Amino acid sequence: MRVTYEDGETAGYMRGKKEGKEEGKEEGRGQNLIHNIEAAMKNFGISLEKACAGLDVTVEEYQRVKAQNVRTD
Secondary structure: OOOOOHHHHHHHHHHHHHHHHHHHHHHHHHHHHHHHHHHHHHHOOOHHHHHHHHOOOHHHHHHHHHHHHHOOO
């Protein structure tokens, strides 16, 4: 079977599209986690540690996700 340039280009596009979707999902999960923890802290007047514990997340995981999800909007 002969693969043309266009076939390779299409395959690369599809692979990039799939990888982009996965990255977007991960970023969205991180933003959701940050939002939920910060909303719990604000609305219930609790510490970061208690908010994380209530959402079954370690403080270290929250801090890691927060550092990776720096938004500029």
